[in-house]
Amino acid sequence: xxxxxxxxxxxxxxxxxxxxxxxxxxxxxxxxxxxxxxxxxxxxxxxxxxxxxxxxxxxxxxxxxxxxxxxxxxxxxxxxxxxxxxxxxxxxxxxxxxxxxxxxxxxxxxxxxxxxxxxxxxxxxxxxxxxxxxxxxxxxxxxxxxxxxxxxxxxxxxxxxxxxxxxxxxxxxxxxxxxxxxxxxxxxxxxxxxxxxxxxxxxxxxxxxxxxxxxxxxxxxxxxxxxxxxxxxxxxxxxxxxxxxxxxxxxxxxxxxxxxxxxxxxxxxxxxxxxxxxxxxxxxxxxxxxxxxxxxxxxxxxxx
Amino acid sequence: xxxxxxxxxxxxxxxxxxxxxxxxxxxxxxxxxxxxxxxxxxxxxxxxxxxxxxxxxxxxxxxxxxxxxxxxxxxxxxxxxxxxxxxxxxxxxxxxxxxxxxxxxxxxxxxxxxxxxxxxxxxxxxxxxxxxxxxxxxxxxxxxxxxxxxxxxxxxxxxxxxxxxxxxxxxxxxxxxxxxxxxxxxxxxxxxxxxxxxxxxxxxxxxxxxxxxxxxxxxxxxxxxxxxxxxxxxxxxxxxxxxxxxxxxxxxxxxxxxxxxxxxxxxxxxxxxxxxxxxxxxxxxxxxxxxxxxxxxxxxxxxxxxxxxxxxxxxxxxxxxxxxxxxxxxxxxxxxxxxxxxxxxxxxxxxxxxxxxxxxxxxxxxxxxxxxxxxxxxxxxxxxxxxxxxxxxxxxxxxxxxxxxxxxxxxxxxxxxxxxxxxxxxxxxxxxxxxxxxxxxxxxxxxxxxxxxxxxxxxxxxxxxxxxxxxxxxxxxxxxxxxxxxxxxxxxxxxxxxxxxxxxxx
Numbered sequence: 001x002x003x004x005x006x007x008x009x010x011x012x013x014x015x016x017x018x019x020x021x022x023x024x025x026x027x028x029x030x031x032x033x034x035x036x037x038x039x040x041x042x043x044x045x046x047x048x049x050x051x052x053x054x055x056x057x058x059x060x061x062x063x064x065x066x067x068x069x070x071x072x073x074x075x076x077x078x079x080x081x082x083x084x085x086x087x088x089x090x091x092x093x094x095x096x097x098x099x100x101x102x103x104x105x106x107x108x109x110x111x112x113x114x115x116x117x118x119x120x121x122x123x124x125x126x127x128x129x130x131x132x133x134x135x136x137x138x139x140x141x142x143x144x145x146x147x148x149x150x151x152x153x154x155x156x157x158x159x160x161x162x163x164x165x166x167x168x169x170x171x172x173x174x175x176x177x178x179x180x181x182x183x184x185x186x187x188x189x190x191x192x193x194x195x196x197x198x199x200x201x202x203x204x205x206x207x208x209x210x211x212x213x214x215x216x217x218x219x220x221x222x223x224x225x226x227x228x229x230x231x232x233x234x235x236x237x238x239x240x241x242x243x244x245x246x247x248x249x250x251x252x253x254x255x256x257x258x259x260x261x262x263x264x265x266x267x268x269x270x271x272x273x274x275x276x277x278x279x280x281x282x283x284x285x286x287x288x289x290x291x292x293x294x295x296x297x298x299x300x301x302x303x304x
Numbered sequence: 305x306x307x308x309x310x311x312x313x314x315x316x317x318x319x320x321x322x323x324x325x326x327x328x329x330x331x332x333x334x335x336x337x338x339x340x341x342x343x344x345x346x347x348x349x350x351x352x353x354x355x356x357x358x359x360x361x362x363x364x365x366x367x368x369x370x371x372x373x374x375x376x377x378x379x380x381x382x383x384x385x386x387x388x389x390x391x392x393x394x395x396x397x398x399x400x401x402x403x404x405x406x407x408x409x410x411x412x413x414x415x416x417x418x419x420x421x422x423x424x425x426x427x428x429x430x431x432x433x434x435x436x437x438x439x440x441x442x443x444x445x446x447x448x449x450x451x452x453x454x455x456x457x458x459x460x461x462x463x464x465x466x467x468x469x470x471x472x473x474x475x476x477x478x479x480x481x482x483x484x485x486x487x488x489x490x491x492x493x494x495x496x497x498x499x500x501x502x503x504x505x506x507x508x509x510x511x512x513x514x515x516x517x518x519x520x521x522x523x524x525x526x527x528x529x530x531x532x533x534x535x536x537x538x539x540x541x542x543x544x545x546x547x548x549x550x551x552x553x554x555x556x557x558x559x560x561x562x563x564x565x566x567x568x569x570x571x572x573x574x575x576x577x578x579x580x581x582x583x584x585x586x587x588x589x590x591x592x593x594x595x596x597x598x599x600x601x602x603x604x605x606x607x608x609x610x611x612x613x614x615x616x617x618x619x620x621x622x623x624x625x626x627x628x629x630x631x632x633x634x635x636x637x638x639x640x641x642x643x644x645x646x647x648x649x650x651x652x653x654x655x656x657x658x659x660x661x662x663x664x665x666x667x668x669x670x671x672x673x674x675x676x677x678x679x680x681x682x683x684x685x686x687x688x689x690x691x692x693x694x695x696x697x698x699x700x701x702x703x704x705x706x707x708x709x710x711x712x713x714x715x716x717x718x719x720x721x722x723x724x725x726x727x728x729x730x731x732x733x734x735x736x737x738x739x740x741x742x743x744x745x746x747x748x749x750x751x752x753x754x755x756x757x758x759x760x761x762x763x764x765x766x767x768x769x770x771x772x773x774x775x776x777x778x779x780x781x782x783x784x785x786x787x788x789x790x791x792x793x794x795x796x797x798x799x800x801x802x803x804x805x806x807x808x809x810x
Contacts, residue, residue: 026571115451119791189637192565196458197795199451200563270566270637273645274473274792 003078003231006248010255011220011227012037017256021263040219046212053113054209061108062210062217065101069224072097076231077152079247080240086152091139094151095132098184101221102128109206116198120205123274127190127202130281131183137288138176142236144295145169151235159239165298172291173236178261179284181229185222188266190277200274226262230255309336310377315676319528319743322759325363325378330388333379337364341395345369347657347670349746349755351401353409354768358384360409365744365757369675374744381411390416397657400776407433423483423809427491440467441479447471451791455484462805466794473790478783485809493758493769499525499599499733506756507594509771510807514590515548516749517771518597520756523678523745528760529735531600537728538680539721540606543614544584544596546710546717549750551580553703553710554625556802560700561632563796564641569632576624583617586610600732611718618711629704633697642697646785646797649694656780660752661706662801665691665698672748684720686713699800739764751775751804773807 016033023030050059075094077083087093102124109121143149145166146157159166183190186203198205207218234254238247272280296302309332311325328336340346349365360381367374381388390413392399402413404422410429413419421428424435442450448471455463463484469477492505506521507514519541526533533541554577561569581591588596588604596604632638648658653666663670671688673681689705691698737760744757752774759768782801786794 022567026567027575028571115449119451188565194565195563197563198458199453199794200792266565267567270561270564270635270641272637273641274790276640 001081001084002244002248003076003081004073004084006078006251007073007076007224007227007231010230010252011223014226014230014255014259015219015223017259018263018266021260022267025264025267036219036223040216043212043216043219048210048212048214051112051209054108054111057104058108058111058209059214061104061111062214062221064104066217066221066224068097068101069221069228073224073228073231075151076228077155077235077240078231078251079242079244080156082152082156086150088149088153090150091143091154092136095135095139098225099128099132105206105218112209114209116201116205117208119199120202123202124186124206127183127277127281130278131180131284134176134281134285134288135180137285137292138173138180141169141288141292141295142173144292144299144301155235156240158236159241163298165294169291169295170236172287174233176284176288176291177229177233177236178258181226181233181258182262182265183281183284184229185225187262189269189272190280192271226259227255230258233258309333310375312373312375313744314372315374315672315678315744315746317527318530319738319741320376322740322742325376325742327361327378327380330379333362333364333377334389334391336375336377337366337391337398338394340366340368340375341391341397343368344654346375347659348395348397348401349374349744349753350757350770350772351398351405352768352770353405353411354759355384355409360384360386360411362405365755367676367746367753369670372676374676374746376744385410385412387412387414389414392416395657396655396780397777400780421483424486425488426486427488435481435483438481440481441469441477443469443476448476462809464805468786468791468794470791473792475786475789475791475794478786478794480779480783482779482805482808485806487806487810489810490769490771494766497766499735503598503731504594507597509810510773510775510804511592512552512804513548513749513751513754513773513807515544515593515597516747516751516754517756517773518594519545519679520745520747520749520754522597522599523747524743524756524758525599525735525737527743527745528737528741528758529599529732530738531732531735533600533679534725534728535680536606536721536724536726537602539717539724540602540728541597542680542684543606543714543717543721544587544593545747545749546714547580547584547614548593550621550707550710550714551577551584552750552802553707554580554621556799557629557632557700557703559799559802560642560696560796561638563799564638566632566635566638569628569635569638572624572628576621576628579617579620583613586613598731599735601729603731605726605728606721611721614714615718618714621707622711625704625707633701633704639697641793641796642700643695645696645793646789646800647693647695648781648785650692652784653694653781656784657777658752658781659774659777660748660750661699661702662752662774662778662781664688665702666694667692670753672746672753676746678745678747680717680720684713684717696796696800737764737766749774751802751807752778771810773804773810775803775805775807778803779808 015036020033072094074084075090106121106125109117142154146154148154191202234251238250309328313320346366346368349367351364354361362379365376392402393415405411407421407428451468453466455465465481467479468475507518509517554573558570558573584593585591587610650666669690673686689702691702739762742759747754755772757770758766761767785797
């Protein structure tokens with residue numbers, strides 16, 4: 001339970017910290033850390049406007065996307081406590097919960113009948129499909145490494161295997177989770193959340209028709225998604241046996257560093273050309289494959 | 305031929321009499337245009353019609369770059385419903401002019417490849433043709449889809465509709481539909497007949513080219529009145545024009561970086577641009593140089609202090625802008641977005657009569673400051689930068705090179721200025737235009753050549769005023785540039801040209 005609460009708390013500050021980092025990196029004053037929250041408060045008070053072409057799918061999609069993510073956050077363990085829901089292979093459930101939310105936002109975008117949103121939905125589906133192997137292969141690597149198949153099992157035993165190479169997997173995990181989080185959250189280099197150009201957008205263009213309350217839900221979903229990935233990363237950085245209070249502090253520190261890292265990554269590079277994205281995403285999956293092969297060798301399942 | 309088929313004049317020289325333009329038959333007129341354009345050193349500056357009682361007079365202005373001459377020929381139709389042979393099928397650069405003449409006067413051009421409206425003005429000939437019932441170019445296919453963008457856009461830009469025909473992410477065809485503004489600028493020049501009103505109107509033709517357009521207007525008026533600006537005044541005008549060029553080029557570099565999500569380049573360039581336009585504000589009270597250029601004199605003569613500020617500004621820009629462009633054009637992630645994107649070939653550019661930076665990035669040495677010099681550029685050598693590749697990277701790089709050249713021009717001009725007699729005089733708002741005369745004035749604005757031309761009647765009143773913004777040609781270059789590109793690269797292609805909507809929708 002404390003893990004879920006901490007995820008919610010860090011989700012509150014995540015977008016603000018990214019924004020602050022980017023403004024400081026570009027030498028601007030920029031908005032305050034709470035500005036995204038204030039924006040959400042404004043949106044929540046507003047009513048939604050629905051286009052005449054949309055149906056029920058468009059109206060329920062934001063709620064479904066948010067609820068799947070809240071469910072997904074219940075699967076994540078914190079410190080040495082078991083997560084609220086835990087069973088063998090729950091990371092597959094986790095991935096498809098997020099996938100379900102994404103599926104609904106994609107068909108909601110198609111529901112609007114706009115040529116822009118169809119284009120965005122098409123890109124989002126394609127790129128999500130390409131990044132999916134990276135997540136599964138990475139989790140399979142961890143499962144193989146620890147001998148457990150649930151999040152709780154994997155993360156509670158991550159540092160207890162007695163394997164000297166644990167740090168390598170920790171580093172690979174941090175790298176891959178950062179990349180996956182950037183893609184899943186439609187950030188640079190795959191997407192650009194700041195752009196106003198519909199033709200280049202991926203995620204932003206899909207929510208062009210959403211307004212008011214629904215838009216607030218969509219924003220909350222994306223903030224929560226960052227915190228969920230931050231939490232995954234935290235679990236492979238900090239050994240689970242440490243003192244619980246230390247854990248709370250370290251958790252918030254890791255989330256803060258993650259947000260700052262994203263802000264810095266976005267400040268100093270341009271985004272990819274659209275047709276380079278598949279290559280970029282497959283490279284991330286390829287790195288996951290390499291780590292998988294390494295773990296096979298280390299656990300003597302594959303002999304060379 | 306005993307009689308010459310055309311009349312020659314120089315840019316910004318005293319106006320010619322309307323009667324001096326020989327009126328030829330259409331065959332001669334046609335061959336003047338087509339033979340003239342066969343030489344690639346010539347291009348069409350303007351081609352327009354003037355309606356008289358029961359006839360139509362067509363004028364065509366060709367610019368001959370090597371000699372610096374502007375050649376004019378005229379043809380009188382003798383009827384209000386003429387059917388003429390089109391020259392646009394041979395020379396696509398004439399297409400937009402023939403479309404405009406067709407739209408305004410109903411002249412039928414036989415063999416014209418694509419006769420569509422240009423800007424749907426209120427006084428067009430055929431009122432049944434509206435933007436609402438315009439048939440867009442389409443391709444029937446199950447696999448292709450159309451994407452329409454605008455006329456209302458995200459962000460603060462002007463109205464324009466872009467209709468893409470795409471195969472997946474790839475653009476097969478782009479049709480650019482402008483003409484949403486219906487401002488009637490050219491007619492306003494005739495109805496707003498006090499000199500000050502006209503100056504302000506010229507400044508407002510395109511807000512980002514206030515100095516360029518007001519200079520073109522002022523030159524035109526001065527050539528029709530015989531007012532001769534002093535050398536100090538000429539230098540001040542050139543400095544203002546170059547400052548406008550520097551500011552816009554740096555702003556465009558910022559926008560290019562913004563479009564590819566390269567935040568560092570964007571914010572640094574925006575900050576540099578602010579310094580430049582603030583210096584313009586220090587000089588004349590307006591950041592875009594409005595009010596600075598007036599016929600016959602200046603309300604804001606350059607002072608020693610302002611000149612010193614300008615020199616300081618050039619040092620600042622030189623240092624900062626070369627630093628950040630070094631950063632931008634060596635960053636692999638940025639280069640990957642600019643290189644080989646939105647390529648316009650040299651042949652295409654020549655055919656559509658591209659001007660300004662769009663031409664100079666395709667290997668064409670087309671710079672009015674050099675070929676048809678005006679103001680103090682007549683005594684001062686400009687070295688225009690020429691690039692060959694014609695892609696987004698070239699259009700980014702040329703901005704860097706032109707800023708560097710403009711900084712040099714400003715510094716050297718101000719040195720010359722220091723030794724000149726600085727009495728520029730006050731603007732002359734009580735001028736009388738020469739009767740029965742015509743003139744043409746060409747200025748190299750930051751976007752390319754700006755052409756203003758007009759004609760006066762026997763009493764010295766304006767009977768016709770014509771404006772040509774460089775965007776008129778270059779919009780076609782954008783449509784060609786995005787062919788076979790990804791639709792997601794359209795914004796960065798568009799920004800690399802940064803064309804004017806209002807300059808087109810006069």
